[in-house]
Structure formats: C-alpha cells, structure tokens
Amino acid sequence: MVNSRDPERTRHRILAAATEEFARYGLGGARVDRIARRAAANKRMLYYYFRDKDNLFLAALEGRYAHIRAAERELDLEHLEPRIALKRLVEFTWRYFLEHPEFLTLLNSENLHKGRHVRRSRRVPEMHSTLVETLRGILRRGERDGVFRAGIDPVQLYISIAGEGYFYLSNRYTLAQIFKRDLMSRSALAERARHNTAMILNAVRRP
Amino acid sequence: MVNSRDPERTRHRILAAATEEFARYGLGGARVDRIARRAAANKRMLYYYFRDKDNLFLAALEGRYAHIRAAERELDLEHLEPRIALKRLVEFTWRYFLEHPEFLTLLNSENLHKGRHVRRSRRVPEMHSTLVETLRGILRRGERDGVFRAGIDPVQLYISIAGEGYFYLSNRYTLAQIFKRDLMSRSALAERARHNTAMILNAVRRP
C-alpha cells in the first residue's frame, strides 16, 4: 500500500480525491468507491476520517472556499487605486473560475441541495467577512475620488463580478450548443476576459 | 388509473412531472418512480413515450428552452427604442429566471453532464438564432443612435445579462450563507432587479 500509517497524508489524499470526484459528478453522482480507489485508501477510511459522504462533501467545499479566499487576499486590493483594485478583482475572479472549474461544480451541487451542507458550517461565513469589507472599501474610495458612481452595494457588485464569469464557464456546454460557438478556445477566453472587465468597469463608472 | 386513453395528455403529464423532478433533484438524483407516481402513470409509460431517462431529460430541457424563447419573442423587442428594448430584455430575463427556477437547475444538470443531451438536439440550436439576431439589431440601432458604445458582441452581452440573474438565483443558498443575508425577501429581489438593470445599461452606455 502507498498508505503506510501516515494519517495526515491519508486524510489529505482522500479529501483531494473527493474534491475531484464531487466536482466531476456532483454530490449525487459521486461514488464513494471511486474516491477510495483514487485516494489509494480503504473505503472504510473515508468513514473513519469524515463520518459520511455528506460530511466529506462539506469538507471538500470548505477546502475550496478557503482556497479561493486565500488567493483573493493575496491580491492586496486595499492598497491599490480603486479602479485598478476593481479591475484586478474582476480579472482574478475570472481567472480563478477558469483555472478551478471544480469550484463551480461544487457550488452547483451545494445549491442543488439547497445549501444544506454549508448551512452547518461555521468556517465558511467567517472566511467571507473580509471580502465584503475590502470591496466596500474600494467602492468608498472610488466614490470619494469621483471615479465610481454612488450607492453601489459591495455584495451586489461581487455577485455581478462573479456572475459574469460563472455563467459563461459553468454553462459553457449548453451555451456552446445554443450559440454554435466555441467558448473555450484561447481567443474566445481572452475576449471574454476583456468583455467582463469592460462590463464591470463601465457599469460602476461615474457617468 | 386516471389515465383514460388520452395519449396526448399522458405524455404531457409525464413530461411535466419529469421537468419538476429533474429540476428538484438533478438528472442523477431524479427518480423514475417518483416521476411516474406524480404523473399518475405507469412507470412503463415513461419508456414507452420517451425511451429512457436521458431522453426524458432532454425532452424536459427542450421544453423549457422552447418556453423561455417563446416568452422572449413576445417582448417584441425589434420595435422598441434600443435602451427600452435592452432594459426590457434584462428585466424579462431576471423575472423569468426568478419565476422558473426549474430552468436554472435543468441547465446546471445538463452542464454537469457536459451538455451530452443538448448536443444531440436539433431543436435547441434552431430556437436560438432569432435571439442573437434580435439583440444584434438592438445593439446596432443603439450604436447608430449614439446611446450605446460600439463593438459589443450580442452573444457576450446576452451571457452577461443572463449571468447577472443566474448566479444570484442559482447560487442563492450558498450566497445567503456566506454573506449572511436573505436574498429572497421581496425587498432583496426588488433591489437586485434594479441593480441588474443599472449594471447592464451603464455597462453598454456610450461614455
């Protein structure tokens, strides 16, 4: 066995395998057997470390939330000029969603299940207070500097920023089919990145 | 049985029950037994009319696509002033998504499965040619009138319009939890509607 009594590593391998499996097949479609096999672990160990499939799903989801928020904090948006900061957040969000498609499918799954896992999580809300405050700060500074229009709610804005990329990427299979267009080519992705940034920056601009 | 030899009605009842079931539980989580029970039909009939679960799912998806596109065409956008037309499309899209949450979950399911059903559909692409052309016409007229900026791709814009509402509504459970805010109260919904319209209209406005 790969698995020579290193509990920390075993746990980690299981979580990584589970994240990939849940991302690929959703919560309902994920198979406990496949997770165990990919983790090179005994199936019993999933239950030992994570109690049951639902709890394992929550762990995977928390792990990905923690990851995106940590990456976001590294942007250091507080110290940038407001328009630059906003541009940076838009670009980061797009890029993160593009490079971490598993995050999108995990969120879809969780919402299909009406958020019943995340509702039990203490960690997840904690992670998000800074995000809102940071964005609020950017908006306030931009408004004060006269570059952003007034009255924009940071939560609403964040949802718009995320929505721009989310819908494009999460629904890329149906969109490609209904619009008969390759959305994932290098040039299509570059164009969408430009479009997203233009949309958001124009939308908040002071008239 | 309720089922008094009216094939048209039987088929319709099955499709309606299936749409609801798929919307609620996703493709994988949907149960053929439940669909049959809700349709007050024999389980065998699902296979008689729709061959298998996948094909039933496709039929449900096609049905909802047809529905939104038909409603959209009734907006009569071609004959309106460009900004009015765009505003109307944004408001319609938001309202449709809000009133037809099943459409969102159907799309999520289909994309989780990499669009493998819609790819086999001839009907779905056909439904969407007019949408793009209509939006292209609005943009062209707005540009000519000097109210919209130039160079906006109607497909990209449509994805942004839909994305605004989609992400908010589809991910409302996780968003409510991470932002600790009720997103579905009457006032929250009204605010989001205003926000969406403001975002899109500002974003396309000529500077």
Place this chain on the structure above:
Amino acid sequence: MVNSRDPERTRHRILAAATEEFARYGLGGARVDRIARRAAANKRMLYYYFRDKDNLFLAALEGRYAHIRAAERELDLEHLEPRIALKRLVEFTWRYFLEHPEFLTLLNSENLHKGRHVRRSRRVPEMHSTLVETLRGILRRGERDGVFRAGIDPVQLYISIAGEGYFYLSNRYTLAQIFKRDLMSRSALAERARHNTAMILNAVRRP
C-alpha cells in the same frame, strides 16, 4: 401497413419472424416486440393468432420439423441400394443442419425446457413414423444383402447420424475456441462432410 387484411399472410409473417427470433435468441431470449416488429404486425396479433409466446414457439418448432421431414421424404430412399440410401441420408442430414441452423437452436431451446412444448403436440410424433420405418427398411435390405452388420437399431442409428452433424454445428463456437480451428471455412465443412459419411458407413459395414 403492409398488412391489409390478408389473415393468411399475416399469420405466416408472424410465424416466420418468430422462427427466426427463437432461433437466434432461444425461447427465453426471444422478444415478443421484436417478433411483431419484424413481422410488421401489431403485437396484439401474435396473441390473436397464437394465444401466447409458448404456443407460438411450438408452432415454429412444428413448422421446422415438418420442413425437414418433408425434405427427407423427397430423398426417395426406399428405392435405392442400401449403402447409397444410407450415404444419401447422412449427406442430407449434414447439409440440412448446415443450411438450417435455426432448426438446431430451436431444438436446443426446446430441450432446455425439457420438451414441454413438443409434449403437447400431436403433429410432431406423427411426422416421424415413416422416418424410422424407412431407415429400418434400409438396414434390413443391407443386412440381407450382406453389406451391413446385423442388429442395428434404426432409432439408434438415426441419432448417430444426426449427432455427427449436430454437435459439430451446434457447438461450433465453443469447438472453434477450444481447438483453435476455423470449423466453418469451405474446406473445413467439406472435410467434415466426408468424415461424417466415412464414419457412419464404416460403422455399419459388415466386418
């Protein structure tokens, strides 16, 4: 419909389709739907003409028994020199089995079911009295002429004659695999025909 109120033809098409289906898949594996489809008939008609699947199977079996016995009678064995007559029967039996593989699988199916259909048939035993008497006559004449050894039972001999070809052809898939040899090439079939004839004629020859 192909099927314009010619009951005789409808019945015949169903029986032909059933014979093929039973031959290909066995009784248990045969599908009533496929039979109806291939017969270009409504499924209900199978039941109208043949009462149920078992009875349809019996009809198919009786049909094939009638066919081989009729062909056999045309050999006109009574008026031939004994060795010639026997040779002719051996060759005919081989050729018939080769050209009518459906007969072999029908028999296999019936025997898997312990002959429960044929047991109810009056027609089948009737067809076979002449066969035994003909063969008995040949043996008697051959014995009298001093070319066949004495004491051969025509029933036992017929079983040997049929067995030579039956096992080779009915089990050709497993035999080909265990002996790693193509049993169905033109040359292999020709060789088996010679072998069969040689075996039987040598076996009955007066020492």
Place this chain on the structure above:
Amino acid sequence: MVNSRDPERTRHRILAAATEEFARYGLGGARVDRIARRAAANKRMLYYYFRDKDNLFLAALEGRYAHIRAAERELDLEHLEPRIALKRLVEFTWRYFLEHPEFLTLLNSENLHKGRHVRRSRRVPEMHSTLVETLRGILRRGERDGVFRAGIDPVQLYISIAGEGYFYLSNRYTLAQIFKRDLMSRSALAERARHNTAMILNAVRRP
C-alpha cells in the same frame, strides 16, 4: 447469514449455485436472485466476486471444462493399447455427459450466445491441447499396429465421439417424443452405451 467471513467458501458456494442455475435455465433464464439465495449469499456478493452475470457464467463454464478435462486426464490413455484406449475414452465421454448434464446445457447456452464468453477466456484453450495430442497419439499407434485405418483427424474423431453422446442426451426430450421411446431407462442407457462404442470402434477399424 451462514456466511462467516470465509471468502474462499463464499466464492465457491456462489459458483456452485450459479453452475446449477445456468445449467437448469440457460444464461438468459438464470436468475441472479435464485443464485444468491441458493448460495446463501447476499446478491451483492455475486458482483463483488464475479463482476456481473456474464462473468459469472464464464467462471461456471471454465469450471466445468476444467473438471471434465481433469477427469479425462486420469484415464491415463497414453499407456493403453490403442483400441482399449479409444474404447475407454468413448465410454468415459458417454458416462461423463450422462452424469453431468449441466455441462451440456452450459455448452448449449454458450453456443446460443455464439461463444462470446469463452472467446474471452485464456484458460479454456490451454486446457485442450493435451486432449488432442493424446488422441493423436492413440490414432498413430493404432495405425502403426494395423488396427485403425489411416488418415483420421483426432479433432474430427473427438467431435464424433462427443457427438454420439451429446445429441442423445442433450436432445433427449425431443427425441423421446418423436420416437415415442423412453431414452433414459436403465436398459436404454446401457444399450446406447454399447451402440456408441460399437459405432466408433467399427468406424475407425482398418477394413
């Protein structure tokens, strides 16, 4: 459950029950539920040990092939006088088929399915090389001794030997009906045994 954590025994019980079920009802007619019940095992275990019904069928078939070939090798034919050896093989084959009717029905089933299981088997062809070589040796020695005629192919001869018993036993239900004779009485079986031996030995005898 009887099933006290002895995997070897569990596997064996399943295989034994499956062999009987497949023999009695054929592959298509066999029921996984009945196999599990007779094996006093959970239905899930069949899939745990044998992956699916087809694979279980192959395992049963391989098991029976191994059994007959092992019994055959115990005849020690290489060291016997050619006519004695041949007689012994004929008698053994008859007796084996008589005492192991399940082998015949397994073969019938496999051939109904065009040998699609055995084709995937490595073990089965391996088991059969010695059989052919042994029979070839017997024929060669008999020819050299002047008791057998020349030019007999061991594969063809084996098929004849097996065919003698196979057709009689496998088709006993239809044969009993068409010839109106009890083929399974003690005396009938004894007579057939004599007939088989006489047929084969006379057929190969040097004229």
Place this chain on the structure above:
DNA sequence: GATGAATGAGGGTTCATTCAT
C-alpha cells in the same frame, strides 16, 4: 382483424454503509 396505450411483476445492477478481523 387490427391498433396503440396501458399494466405490474420482476430483471440485473449499484449504492452508501458497516461488520469482523
């Protein structure tokens, strides 16, 4: 004679989970 629609029992298979070691 002929049709499409409907039925209920059960088909093989897969599931998350737990037991004994």
Place this chain on the structure above:
DNA sequence: GATGAATGAACCCTCATTCAT
C-alpha cells in the same frame, strides 16, 4: 489506523400480456 467481506434497499429498465377502441 487499516483491511476485505458483507449488507439490504433501491436504482433504471424490460418483460409478456391485456385493455379500450
């Protein structure tokens, strides 16, 4: 901490047959 063996409920789907017209 770790393992392979075992469980029973439920999954999607298919079957031969019959009903109403």
